Amino acid sequence: MTAHEQGAPSADARFLEDFRTMSAFGATPSGGVDRQAATEPDVAQRRWLEELLRERGLRVVYDRVGNQFGLLERVPGAPYVVVGSHMDSQPTAGRYDGAYGVLAAAHAVFRIAEQDAAGASEPVYNLAVVNWFNEEGSRFTPSMMGSAVYTGVLPLETALASRDSAGVTVAEALAPTGFLGDGDGPEAAFCAEIHVEQGRVLEESSTTIGLVSATWAARKYAITVHGEQAHSGATVMADRRDALVGASMLVVAARELADRFPGVLHTAVGRLDVYPNSPVVVPSRAELLLDLRSHDEEVLAEADRLFQEQVARVEAAASVTVEQTLSHAWDVNPYQPEGVALARASAEGLGLSSGEVMTVAGHDSTNMKERVPTVMLFVPSVEGVSHNEGEYTEDSDLVAGLAVLTDVVRRLGAGELAASGTHTPGRA
Amino acid sequence: MTAHEQGAPSADARFLEDFRTMSAFGATPSGGVDRQAATEPDVAQRRWLEELLRERGLRVVYDRVGNQFGLLERVPGAPYVVVGSHMDSQPTAGRYDGAYGVLAAAHAVFRIAEQDAAGASEPVYNLAVVNWFNEEGSRFTPSMMGSAVYTGVLPLETALASRDSAGVTVAEALAPTGFLGDGDGPEAAFCAEIHVEQGRVLEESSTTIGLVSATWAARKYAITVHGEQAHSGATVMADRRDALVGASMLVVAARELADRFPGVLHTAVGRLDVYPNSPVVVPSRAELLLDLRSHDEEVLAEADRLFQEQVARVEAAASVTVEQTLSHAWDVNPYQPEGVALARASAEGLGLSSGEVMTVAGHDSTNMKERVPTVMLFVPSVEGVSHNEGEYTEDSDLVAGLAVLTDVVRRLGAGELAASGTHTPGRA
Numbered sequence: 001m002t003a004h005e006q007g008a009p010s011a012d013a014r015f016l017e018d019f020r021t022m023s024a025f026g027a028t029p030s031g032g033v034d035r036q037a038a039t040e041p042d043v044a045q046r047r048w049l050e051e052l053l054r055e056r057g058l059r060v061v062y063d064r065v066g067n068q069f070g071l072l073e074r075v076p077g078a079p080y081v082v083v084g085s086h087m088d089s090q091p092t093a094g095r096y097d098g099a100y101g102v103l104a105a106a107h108a109v110f111r112i113a114e115q116d117a118a119g120a121s122e123p124v125y126n127l128a129v130v131n132w133f134n135e136e137g138s139r140f141t142p143s144m145m146g147s148a149v150y151t152g153v154l155p156l157e158t159a160l161a162s163r164d165s166a167g168v169t170v171a172e173a174l175a176p177t178g179f180l181g182d183g184d185g186p187e188a189a190f191c192a193e194i195h196v197e198q199g200r201v202l203e204e205s206s207t208t209i210g211l212v213s214a215t216w217a218a219r220k221y222a223i224t225v226h227g228e229q230a231h232s233g234a235t236v237m238a239d240r241r242d243a244l245v246g247a248s249m250l251v252v253a254a255r256e257l258a259d260r261f262p263g264v265l266h267t268a269v270g271r272l273d274v275y276p277n278s279p280v281v282v283p284s285r286a287e288l289l290l291d292l293r294s295h296d297e298e299v300l301a302e303a304d305r306l307f308q309e310q311v312a313r314v315e316a317a318a319s320v321t322v323e324q325t326l327s328h329a330w331d332v333n334p335y336q337p338e339g340v341a342l343a344r345a346s347a348e349g350l351g352l353s354s355g356e357v358m359t360v361a362g363h364d365s366t367n368m369k370e371r372v373p374t375v376m377l378f379v380p381s382v383e384g385v386s387h388n389e390g391e392y393t394e395d396s397d398l399v400a401g402l403a404v405l406t407d408v409v410r411r412l413g414a415g416e417l418a419a420s421g422t423h424t425p426g427r428a
Numbered sequence: 429m430t431a432h433e434q435g436a437p438s439a440d441a442r443f444l445e446d447f448r449t450m451s452a453f454g455a456t457p458s459g460g461v462d463r464q465a466a467t468e469p470d471v472a473q474r475r476w477l478e479e480l481l482r483e484r485g486l487r488v489v490y491d492r493v494g495n496q497f498g499l500l501e502r503v504p505g506a507p508y509v510v511v512g513s514h515m516d517s518q519p520t521a522g523r524y525d526g527a528y529g530v531l532a533a534a535h536a537v538f539r540i541a542e543q544d545a546a547g548a549s550e551p552v553y554n555l556a557v558v559n560w561f562n563e564e565g566s567r568f569t570p571s572m573m574g575s576a577v578y579t580g581v582l583p584l585e586t587a588l589a590s591r592d593s594a595g596v597t598v599a600e601a602l603a604p605t606g607f608l609g610d611g612d613g614p615e616a617a618f619c620a621e622i623h624v625e626q627g628r629v630l631e632e633s634s635t636t637i638g639l640v641s642a643t644w645a646a647r648k649y650a651i652t653v654h655g656e657q658a659h660s661g662a663t664v665m666a667d668r669r670d671a672l673v674g675a676s677m678l679v680v681a682a683r684e685l686a687d688r689f690p691g692v693l694h695t696a697v698g699r700l701d702v703y704p705n706s707p708v709v710v711p712s713r714a715e716l717l718l719d720l721r722s723h724d725e726e727v728l729a730e731a732d733r734l735f736q737e738q739v740a741r742v743e744a745a746a747s748v749t750v751e752q753t754l755s756h757a758w759d760v761n762p763y764q765p766e767g768v769a770l771a772r773a774s775a776e777g778l779g780l781s782s783g784e785v786m787t788v789a790g791h792d793s794t795n796m797k798e799r800v801p802t803v804m805l806f807v808p809s810v811e812g813v814s815h816n817e818g819e820y821t822e823d824s825d826l827v828a829g830l831a832v833l834t835d836v837v838r839r840l841g842a843g844e845l846a847a848s849g850t851h852t853p854g855r856a
Contacts, residue, residue: 138707200664230813234788251676278699280571360661387657388656
């Protein structure tokens with residue numbers, strides 16, 4: 001008997017009801033949510049989740065960066081299968097991104113707790129639901145902050161000192177919430193995360209469960225274009241060193257680069273800030289964040305080379321100087337194949353179609369898989385709409401994903417996968 | 429005997445000393461100033477000017493939008509020659525822009541008051557020094573606010589309700605300063621303004637006094653590019669409707685348009701705001717302010733037509749929609765030729781070289797000349813540097829300009845030019 005058969009239909013109905021309740025936190029008139037990290041709706045939602053986890057017998061703890069854990073101790077002293085995602089959102093976002101993964105994790109652990117109580121399982125590892133702090137990075141940079149601190153790739157002090165646009169630090173924002181703990185969270189042996197796909201691969205191939213095999217390679221640049229302030233009406237055109245003209249040329253060049261490698265290269269500038277940004281002043285400075293992403297490392301390297309040619313062209317054409325910092329760079333980065341195989345077995349056991357996909361976007365599991373064997377699952381998202389209030393996933397896919405996640409966590413918790421590493425922050 | 433001969437050299441030295449004192453308000457480390465409208469340095473400088481005007485016997489009054497007037501009543505009940513400029517600045521700006529014109533106006537009126545006291549003049553009109561409120565428009569839009577309200581082209585209520593980026597209204601910013609009067613200011617019969625040239629014409633032709641004959645024609649658009657929010661990494665490129673890509677294409681197109689009409693057409697986008705402006709979100713909206721300016725109305729019309737073609741191209745290429753509002757439009761707009769002739773006579777009388785120039789930038793006198801005969805003078809600016817902390821004019825040019833302005837105001841005040849209209853706000 002699988003978790004899916006055991007829990008359905010009343011357990012699925014309860015999950016969907018909880019999902020609707022949860023989606024009211026920070027709900028926007030257009031059907032999305034606005035729950036940036038440590039804002040009031042994010043805080044209120046975390047209190048709601050804490051209550052839900054406690055009601056179902058989990059012990060709730062917070063680590064030093066505000067990651068929220070619900071612990072189910074089954075084997076005293078054993079490490080944990082850490083399962084979850086994030087509940088914070090972009091300023092205007094869909095209801096599913098991250099939040100689905102946290103609630104599915106909670107319900108998966110609830111179901112396994114019931115199996116435990118019924119004597120229907122053989123616990124080897126403990127289970128932890130996690131709601132990572134500030135995955136989105138829209139209020140505080142960098143993104144995936146909570147999991148980055150947990151896995152040791154980002155110093156705690158750096159995270160706590162990060163400021164939002166109003167000058168408020170993470171430490172200041174979290175202090176009054178009670179979400180700043182004094183520990184390092186549970187020790188992880190495995191990780192699992194489920195998320196809505198942020199693309200159309202599953203939908204177009206009529207596949208219910210995406211088995212994430214790897215992340216796309218990416219290079220991210222923080223770019224500052226330096227020009228010189230001048231009167232935007234009076235100054236002779238030939239004398240102008242217009243930082244916005246230079247920045248705009250780079251935005252257009254990045255887009256044209258993607259068009260040269262259709263389907264293989266994604267490029268974007270999501271953020272552009274102009275100074276002094278006054279109606280009658282030629283901008284002296286423009287700051288932008290540029291991403292280049294590909295599943296083909298050779299294409300990415302070639303795109304980067306071509307982009308550098310464009311930078312040189314723009315510097316000459318707009319009489320500006322371009323300062324670049326390579327802020328992030330990673331190659332195509334696989335998830336553990338044994339985790340993919342385990343998830344495929346779970347989907348097959350439940351009679352659900354599955355297939356391997358890659359993830360273009362980063363997830364907290366991207367950090368976790370560097371430390372412990374990690375399973376990442378996707379469910380379809382209608383038309384691949386993402387970071388948009390119109391994001392939508394069918395209820396049937398939500399509950400199918402929950403069923404597979406439950407079975408994956410059950411297997412991981414039963415020791416079906418050999419642990420290849422453990423997370424031991426601060427336990428030298 | 430001219431004002432120049434009478435006032436120099438001690439009066440010139442006093443003027444230059446006052447100019448240095450004045451330039452300390454909002455001084456920046458790079459030698460410029462930061463005195464946006466109704467900020468602390470602007471307020472402090474206005475108090476300093478009020479004291480200076482009072483010390484020299486002028487009566488200081490404020491109108492309902494915070495324009496600051498120093499009145500020299502010579503003929504009870506007669507209307508005024510209104511002479512001045514603005515002391516507010518862009519966020520980082522030069523010391524001369526506007527401020528020179530206000531201080532030169534004050535010293536011109538001081539000199540004429542001395543002539544009056546010496547019985548060396550025949551007063552027909554009263555004199556008013558003016559420091560117009562918020563000419564720059566960087567903190568509160570629109571620019572040239574104070575003179576626009578004074579001349580009746582902008583409703584007072586609209587001006588007072590304008591908000592800065594922090595949400596503070598003009599009314600709220602001015603209320604605690606005491607600069608909100610309850611009258612409409614003095615009735616104008618004539619106007620004069622002196623300003624540093626924001627170009628290189630005078631410098632390149634070795635001319636000391638610019639006689640401003642007309643403004644360039646201009647069309648200004650407030651443009652909103654509408655796209656759709658999406659994940660900037662994961663979303664398939666073909667599905668993207670990237671508002672920033674569309675806006676960037678328009679910025680580049682505007683620049684390329686200027687290159688097609690070298691020396692004849694100026695184009696600029698000084699301001700661009702992106703939403704939601706998050707690192708991993710395809711922008712759904714970009715707002716920009718575009719100017720097209722020319723001294724040739726046919727070129728301007730052709731440039732506008734070509735720009736509209738580019739808008740259509742961009743809408744198709746970036747899958748966005750472009751919403752345009754023509755916020756300002758004016759043709760080549762002459763100053764009264766009799767005023768230009770009067771100013772030429774003043775320069776010649778003082779033995780100073782002069783020549784007609786056009787102004788590309790708008791000035792408060794641009795508003796005033798629509799109501800009363802108005803004289804606009806320029807002095808050279810080294811390399812035409814403007815809206816930049818490096819703006820610089822030689823002391824010898826500053827005092828030469830002051831001498832001509834004094835003589836122009838003396839002649840206007842003596843009734844040498846027939847009044848063709850009077851300003852009578854609120855006196856129906």
